Amino acid sequence: MKANCWYGKHDLRVEEVPDPQILNTRDAIVKVTSTAICGSDLHLYNAYIPSLERGDILGHEFMGEVVEVGSDVKNLSVGDRVVVPFPIACGSCAACMSGLWSLCENSNPNAWMAEKLWGHSPAGLFGYSHMLGGYAGGQAEYARVPFADVGPLKIPDGLTDEQVLFLSDIFPTGYMGAEMCNITPGDVIAVWGAGPVGQFAIASAKMLGAERVIAIDRFPYRLRMALSKAGATDIINYEETDVYEALLEMTGGRGPDSCIDAVGMEAHAPNLMYGVDRAKQSMMLETDRPLALRQAIRACKNGGTISVIGVYGGFIDKFPMGAIVNRSLTLKSGQCHVHRYLKPLLERIVRGEIDPSFVITHRLPLSEAPRGYEMFLNKDDGCEKVVLKASNGFAVSPSMSAAS
């Protein structure tokens, strides 16, 4: 089959690899019909996440048709259309039983590697380094899905791939980001990052009853999408406006009730700190640039919540712990516990409360994955979200590959 493989920083190759096979009796093989490129993939593309190996297949947002099931998978049949959550979870360990699916205690066979870095290991993830399992990803024609009796969500007829694909990651992730804010009527929520994850955090904050949702980014087209599609009430372009002052102005000096970091470890800033953090990162004095996070902590109201869904990999510098302690702030975070949100968010899609396909700007055949990454990284051509269509049994017409 064809798969998008990592060969180093900014070096991806779509090449022929063996088809996946059943390795455990609870596996299924899925013929991938749609798969997407995530901001998390950019951290791999930029080689900021350790323990990737040349030839690793990337991709953790995918869906498709079940073509084979292991002997212990009773809930799926060949032909079922499923969306696959990006964390791999067994469904029976203590973490899974308490709904912390992205912390499954059994799904990372390389748990010891993650323990060395983080103290304990989270779940294994599709296509996301050896430290997080060494599982092939879904940017491929086929994917092996472990614990297929637990993860995949069957999709009812009448919904397109594009409407449900993002249940695999970014819609639940944005939703969890908003949920961690414990929104009550009247709340003002500020969201750093108007990438796809930020868009869903904004849309979810609105769904959960926020009074105002403020989107912060520097790309006008992304801020426009936040306003017109995701439901942001206000936008701040941090290259033009002082974010802290603007937020105080918008909230009568209180600061936002909760702040969501949907940026992560590769934040950018138009000031000196960007250069300082970038230099430290390149000299390995810190591994992540926490520019948006610092700003979010500073701006948040006393007693408020910082919800971090942007991904950090290692260590950060100049962390404003003083603000957290002295102003009774709460910091919440996590890789999304996707399984928890699959059914309730599918129901919202079915009821027409949201159509997640609004973030898609580019559709490319799988064979053009490397171009998709480059475009998404550089925010070229108004790129917000790239969906890759696997070539198998899925004709990609020239019109489909053009930007919408």
Added chain:
Amino acid sequence: MQTHTQDQLVRGVSWFGIGIGLGAAVARFAATRGSRHVTLKTSVTIRKEPAEIYQFWRDFRNLPRFMSHVASVSETSTGHLRWRGKGPAGRPLTWEAEIVADRPNERIAWRSLEGALLPNHGAVLLRRAPQGRGTEVHLTVGFEPPGGALAAKVVRLFEGIPEQRLNNDLRRLKQILETGDVVRSDASIHRGLHAARPSSTKELSEVEGTVRS
């Protein structure tokens, strides 16, 4: 099996620019080597009743399913255990052991008999974790490396078993008891370095224990 992944980790961690090293297990192993007696300890919590874990362990034939340095364990006609260890380059090492303690659902201990090239002992202790959190499994394994050139070779065999490796064994036990099988990823089924991508049928035929549906 550990060497390639440790290389990866070293690379990964040095990339992160932090001197985390390979962890306390290796350090402890190195420190105890001088005294000739090596004791390794590790533990894991499993969401199962002590009785179920006890029964699984007490049938020593199950051990190779999760212990990477054990090829087989069988009971002899005299009620002893015959162990076959996985040696370097596929050379097996066998020894006999007796069960020296057996408290159902609590503790099993074993010790190699006279004549073992590398005298060793082990014990597994089961302790109920608080408030329905399952069962803590505490494993202790000890070796008494003898002197001499032959023994030095044998010791080298066991140098690959620091606590990390023992802990990986217990994780696999947990996987078997909680999920029904050892969890496998595209990379983890291989002893050597393998990219996270499917294996060819030929590669798979060389991997032990993978299941075809």
